[in-house]
Every structure is written in C-alpha cells, then in structure tokens.
Amino acid sequence: MGMATLLHTADLHLGRMLFGERLLDDQIQILDGILVEIKNRRPDALLIAGDVFDRSVPPSDAVEALDNFLVAVVSGLKTPVVLIPGNHDSADRLGFGARLSHENLHIVSALDRVVLPLRITDAHGPIDIYGLPFLEPARVAQFLDKPDIKGHQDATAAMVDTIRQAQSTARNVLVAHAFVSGGKVCDSERALSIGGADTVDVSAFAGFSAVALGHLHRPQYIGNESVQYAGSPMRYSTSELGYTKSISQIDIDGSGSATVTRIPLSPPRDLVLLEGTLEALITEDHSANHNDFVVARLTDKGPVYGAMARLRQRWPNALHIERVYPDVGTPTQLTGLDHRKQSVQALFEIFFEDCAGEPLSAPERAAFLDILSETAVTEEGA
Numbered sequence: 241m242g243m244a245t246l247l248h249t250a251d252l253h254l255g256r257m258l259f260g261e262r263l264l265d266d267q268i269q270i271l272d273g274i275l276v277e278i279k280n281r282r283p284d285a286l287l288i289a290g291d292v293f294d295r296s297v298p299p300s301d302a303v304e305a306l307d308n309f310l311v312a313v314v315s316g317l318k319t320p321v322v323l324i325p326g327n328h329d330s331a332d333r334l335g336f337g338a339r340l341s342h343e344n345l346h347i348v349s350a351l352d353r354v355v356l357p358l359r360i361t362d363a364h365g366p367i368d369i370y371g372l373p374f375l376e377p378a379r380v381a382q383f384l385d386k387p388d389i390k391g392h393q394d395a396t397a398a399m400v401d402t403i404r405q406a407q408s409t410a411r412n413v414l415v416a417h418a419f420v421s422g423g424k425v426c427d428s429e430r431a432l433s434i435g436g437a438d439t440v441d442v443s444a445f446a447g448f449s450a451v452a453l454g455h456l457h458r459p460q461y462i463g464n465e466s467v468q469y470a471g472s473p474m475r476y477s478t479s480e481l482g483y484t485k486s487i488s489q490i491d492i493d494g495s496g497s498a499t500v501t502r503i504p505l506s507p508p509r510d511l512v513l514l515e516g517t518l519e520a521l522i523t524e525d526h527s528a529n530h531n532d533f534v535v536a537r538l539t540d541k542g543p544v545y546g547a548m549a550r551l552r553q554r555w556p557n558a559l560h561i562e563r564v565y566p567d568v569g570t571p572t573q574l575t576g577l578d579h580r581k582q583s584v585q586a587l588f589e590i591f592f593e594d595c596a597g598e599p600l601s602a603p604e605r606a607a608f609l610d611i612l613s614e615t616a617v618t619e620e621g622a
C-alpha cells in the first residue's frame with residue numbers, strides 16, 4: 241500500500257473531424273468521463289502524452305474544451321497535470337504560459353524544460369515525472385549543439401540522456417510522444433517524418449519506473465508493462481475497431497516497479513462498420529446502437545439510389561458509405577483480337593463482365609443498346 245497512482249491518456253486530438261463530422265461534443269463527454277475516473281481514483285497526477293489538439297492551430301472551441309478540462313482537473317480536483325505536445329500540436333502554442341506553470345500544471349513544450357520534473361511524493365518518498373515533447377531531430381541537434389544528431393533515435397537518446405543526468409531520485413517517470421519500434425500502427429496516426437526512420441528503440445527509455453507514451457492510437461505495451469501507450473480515447477478511423485478504448489492507470493510501488501491497469505472508456509457514440517446490402521443494413525438487427533457513427537460497406541451490385549438518405553433513416557449518424565466491388569481477377573486479354581473489328585456492343589460486353597464479374601443480363605443489354613442507338617443518332621447529327 242501507499243503506492244503512487246498516475247492516470248495516463250494521450251492523443252485526444254481535440255477538434256478532430258471524422259468524415260466531415262465534428263467530434264468535439266463527443267470528445268468533451270469523453271473528457272467528462274476521464275474527470276469521473278480522476279474523482280474516483282484520486283491519482284497523484286494526470287499525464288497527457290501529446291496530440292492534445294488535432295491541428296497546430298486548433299479551433300477556438302477545442303482550445304476552450306482543453307481549458308475547461310484543465311481547470312476542472314487542476315483547480316477543481318487538485319490533481320497535478322503533466323502535458324506535452326505531440327506531432328499534431330504546435331509546441332509553441334501549447335506552451336503558452338508554460339513558464340508560469342506552478343506545480344499543478346506542468347507543461348513541457350520547450351527543450352530547455354525537459355530537465356525540470358514535476359515531483360510527487362508517496363509513502364516511500366519522491367517520484368519525479370519528466371516530460372519529453374515530440375522531438376524534431378533538427379531542433380534537438382541545434383539545442384544540444386550536436387550536428388551529428390539526424391533521426392528520431394539519436395534525438396530521443398540524446399534528450400533522455402540529459403534527463404538522466406538531471407535525475408536526483410531513485411524513482412522517475414517519463415511522458416513522451418514517439419513511435420517506438422514494434423508498436424502496432426493504425427490509419428489515423430500521421431507519419432512522424434517523411435522518408436527517413438521515425439522509430440525509436442525501446443532501449444532509449446531504459447531506467448524509468450514507467451514510460452507513458454503517446455502517438456500510437458491503440459493501447460499497447462512495448463516489451464513490458466512499464467513502457468506503454470494509453471492510445472486515443474476515441475476511435476478516429478475504421479482501422480481502430482474491435483478493441484476497447486481506455487486510459488491507463490499506472491501504479492508504482494516503493495521499489496519503483498509499475499503495474500498498469502486499463503480503464504475502459506465508453507464513447508457517447510461509437511464508431512461501427514456495418515457490411516451488407518443497403519436493404520439488410522436498414523431492415524435487419526445489428527449490434528450497433530441507433531446513434532452510433534456508422535460506416536456502411538455496401539455489397540449491393542449495381543447502382544443504389546439515395547443510399548445515404550435511406551441509411552440515415554435507420555442510422556441518423558451514418559458518416560460514410562463504401563462500396564465493395566467483386567474481385568473479378570485479371571481482365572480479359574484481347575490479344576489476337578483486333579478491337580477495331582469488334583462491334584461497340586461486343587467490346588462493352590467484355591468490359592462489363594470484367595468489371596461486374598458476370599455477363600450482361602438481357603434487360604441490361606437492351607438498356608445498353610437503347611443508349612447506343614441514341615448516341616449513334618446524335619453523333620450523325622453533329
């Protein structure tokens with residue numbers, strides 16, 4: 241007993257849109273859910289590991305949402321917060337007021353502040369929590385005056401070294417935003433660098449009681465429990481289905497070893513993928529909730545008229561429709577066949593069968609010939 245408890249979240253992406261839909265109201269409800277967990281669990285600190293906003297210049301209502309949340313946590317619940325920028329954030333903008341931070345709001349956005357920890361104390365003594373903002377290797381090279389620093393691996397190893405040199409207590413925690421080798425990616429993370437290696441080996445983080453990471457949107461451990469991603473609190477793409485979103489509770493004992501518990505979050509509207517014909521999606525039973533964000537993968541053949549309007553009668557928050565086209569293999573080879581000697585109808589029948597995976601039906605052929613004869617008349621008249 242007498243352990244220190246930290247709550248860890250990341251990748252809030254406040255202000256994000258999903259298929260054109262604003263998510264901020266849902267994000268605010270998620271933040272309210274996190275507040276409830278803080279109220280119930282009384283952690284020694286809340287760690288927010290970057291990608292607080294979705295864009296470097298966030299919309300003003302997203303800024304207001306973060307402001308309200310921080311006031312509720314820091315002033316309302318008297319819980320200290322450690323906050324770092326991720327690759328989606330502007331470090332300079334997120335660092336507004338950072339130098340005025342007191343012990344209860346600890347924003348680490350500038351490189352010269354990484355050596356300044358937030359200190360918490362439990363029955364066994366102090367624990368220092370360091371923040372490492374998302375690193376631009378070129379800025380780190382300049383800051384440390386080490387021009388040989390090129391990639392994320394070098395930059396991270398060098399900055400963590402400066403933290404190690406500053407350490408003054410046995411138990412230390414690091415909050416960082418990085419792509420650690422071996423992590424599982426999804427579609428809603430933005431690459432950290434164009435070309436070049438953007439991953440960091442987990443060994444760069446050795447020696448901390450716990451490393452609270454942001455960047456990857458799926459909650460996951462890297463190697464062992466002490467190095468882990470909390471994941472995003474909401475699904476931001478259809479590549480993030482099939483598991484529960486959560487925040488992490490990190491408990492640190494007197495010897496400095498960490499145990500992690502995932503606390504599930506329930507989104508007000510979940511993102512679901514439904515596959516079937518439009519008729520089946522509208523009429524049959526589905527496990528999705530009426531208000532969920534639905535991405536429909538339609539298996540209908542041929543055109544479907546007014547699909548979104550009809551889908552929204554059953555699923556008012558349907559966001560997007562995808563079409564599944566049959567896998568028809570390789571196209572018919574016209575080798576040995578002089579296309580100039582083929583009739584338009586014969587060529588179209590080959591084309592249609594290649595696309596649709598089945599030959600023209602009699603009514604389809606009749607419709608095609610109707611259109612063809614109209615076109616021929618128009619062309620002669622031109």
Ligand SMILES: [Mn+2]
Pocket residue numbers: 251253291326328428429430455456
């Ligand atoms: Mn992110």
